[in-house]
Amino acid sequence: MTGEDLRPQILVRDVSKSFSGRVVVDVDELVLGDVPVEGLLGPNGAGKTTLMRLIMHSIPLDGGTVTLSRPGQRDVLLSATRTSQMAGLGVVKSTQVITDFEHLTILDSALLAVTEARYERPFAAAADRTVRKRHEEEIRHWLDYFGFDDPLAVALSGGDKKLLDIVRCLLLEPAVLLLDEPTAGLSEDHTERVKAAVRQLASRGTSVVIVEHDLDVIWDLCDEVIFMAEGKVLLKDKPATIRANPTVVESYLGAGSA
Amino acid sequence: MNLDWLDAFLIFGAFKVVEIMGLGLLVHLQLGLTRVANFGVVGFWGVGLYAFGVAHLKIDWPFGDPYQFLVCAAIATIVAAAAGLVVGWLISDLDDDGTLVGTLGFATIVVILATTQQGLTGGALGLGGLGFPYDFSRVKTHEFTWLLITAAVVALIFAYAWRVHRTPHGRLLIAVGANEALARSLGKSATAARLRMMMVTSGAMGLLGAMHGVMVRSLEINSLDVSVTLAALAALILGGTARVFGAVVGVLLTVALFDIVIQFYLPIPDGWNTQALPVAREAVFGAAIVLMLIFRPQGLLGQMRRPALMRRLHGDW
Incomplete structure (x- = not known):
């Protein structure tokens, strides 16, 4: 190259x-x-x-x-x-x-995309808010950019x-x-x-x-x-x-x- | 503890309610969230029951209860979880119909093995000799105590299912169940997610099987009946497969209604309890499934309320 x-x-x-x-x-x-x-x-x-x-x-x-x-x-x-x-x-x-994804909200979808596999195991200790805290900035950026007014809706x-x-x-x-x-x-x-x-x-x-x-x-x-x-x-x-x-x-x- | 006011059969009725509620909660995680249609619930439960019984009766443990119970219950859980892993892997590429038939086939294999491996299981005659892991009072007190312990285990299963909805693990299960191809495109291994879920839920079904073995104090081939699966499925479908409380409400309206309210509090003719009522129970459970699937497939409690849950969890977004 x-x-x-x-x-x-x-x-x-x-x-x-x-x-x-x-x-x-x-x-x-x-x-x-x-x-x-x-x-x-x-x-x-x-x-x-x-x-x-x-x-x-x-x-x-x-x-x-x-x-x-x-x-x-x-x-x-x-x-x-x-x-x-x-x-x-x-x-x-x-x-x-x-x-x-049927049932999942817009924020669910965004969080799903960014969540690392270690947080998705059956007994993973980290709460959902931990994942959100790690990725909130980029999620907020793109959802705002495309005008999603209510990310907590489907x-x-x-x-x-x-x-x-x-x-x-x-x-x-x-x-x-x-x-x-x-x-x-x-x-x-x-x-x-x-x-x-x-x-x-x-x-x-x-x-x-x-x-x-x-x-x-x-x-x-x-x-x-x-x-x-x-x-x-x-x-x-x-x-x-x-x-x-x-x-x-x-x-x-x-x-x-x- | 003076339990003279309590009918021994009522303790067994309540035990059945609690037990089926536990199984219903686990089927909720399988069917309601991940859309794995497990028609072999009794197979995983039965594997736990028989693994516990065989381990308890056939191995000469160097220690007694309660350690013997704890070790044998752990074996039952592990064996059932391993069965969940193997069956989950075998059905991983099957569609809903294939999954139904595959899990039903597994339950049939368990029944056949339990019947034919007479040296281990006692075959059709069964094996007696199981008992409570404590001895401090009369049998009825022991049974009542075991009912409370089992209720505590089911409460833990409820807490786990409730928490799954609030974790990334639950979100992954819903995503895999709703749109596997899309989940894969986001880097999610749908197969691994399903296998983990099957291991955990099957293991818990096995533990409930072990607890059943203690309550009935024997291994009986008749207990590996499709009515176990039918009761769990009927209750969950009636209450609502997608809601945690679906199994609770459904069991109260089905198993509790038949095994407690009708059996103990309605003036039914003598003999019905042992003959007509069990048959009517199965028929009504089957009819309830059919009618609910036709007229209200989402169950009495309705669809999953994900937006409401997300507002509670992330209301400050």
Whole structure:
């Protein structure tokens, strides 16, 4: 690694995945984390979300390897790592579908994300307030930032659940953050806040990869864009170049979009 | 202590109420919080009962009671906890249906082993010779004292379940039960959380089994009956699986109603206590489960009130 790209990277090599005989991901070689923020672009069924899920090992790979490379640390084979160990390694992903923990309040969710395993054992002596005291500052910061007025309530709307998902990811202080349609269904104000939070995170050394159908988010936020179609990576370049590429225009953006 | 006013059968009725309340509280942690549908409660309880009985009767201990009881009860707890660990691991990747069948299968294995390993357990004939770990008065006084000791153990189980709701451990169990994939994405090992919970709750079920052995002073294969599981589940479902008090309210409305109020205070015909009433009890418990699941699946006490609890714990946020 050269001095400029001293940030966490994910190396995807010969990764393939099929469902019912149909190849949905077939990537020879892809490096994520070359630049602070990368966008994954492509039509529906291109394999973007599946690729993210393969990186997180939440579904098994048919073949190939996914490796996490962090400056000054030993490489980790993510494709041989359990999903529940990913967050501990700094690899975190938001969910595409709006989801939450039934019954748990917003503060519960935030506390859950930051609580270390030793406090979660059956007879751990530390009270809940001990955990809160250790992490109150960052939790308060992100909940206030996204405008959660009553953290002691349960998140009810789809927008609140989406934002809460992002808050949980941010509280994990990721080295690599995979965001799957993070602004879908959010208001303009919240979309801007998510974008600002991503920029802030990336400026501190986190490698961010975004799948997003709101192209303005991609063009505004990303330093580089990867274009996928039919499971393959076809292009990887600056947003302006991708935007003007005839293949992208023809198969995804449509004439007149540039 | 003059206990002439107290009917010996009433002590046994109250003991059953306390015992099922303890089991219901433990099932609350399994089903209400972590959504592990354990239909083999009697298996873990029975493992404790038989481990205690066999350890007590078959090993020549160099010391007597109460140390012998304490050591044998500890063995029963550890063996039941180990069973919880193994069963929990075996069912860790199963869905709700698989978990139900798997735990029921475990309970069946326990019954078969208890029946066939005659050298150890006495088989269908059972084993006598268990007793109270003290001897200071008449049998009725001993039984009443044992009822109070068991009630104290169940009070501790209640305190533990109550506290779990207020700790990061409880939050993790709720999260794992509600959305395992999301919990995993936050770095939580759902399997480890479930296994720990199963170990603790199964161990406590085993301890209650050991305490039952002391009260009845024998190992009887008939005690390993599905009615133990049915009573705990019916009570919890009636009271509310997600609330700590669900098991308490449910047991009072089911086991206490049948085994104390109806048996002792209603003018029922002679003979019903031993024949018709136990059958009616099982039928009513089964019907209560079905009706509650159809008309009020959240139970009488309703859903978990997490926001209210969080306001009490973190009201200054």
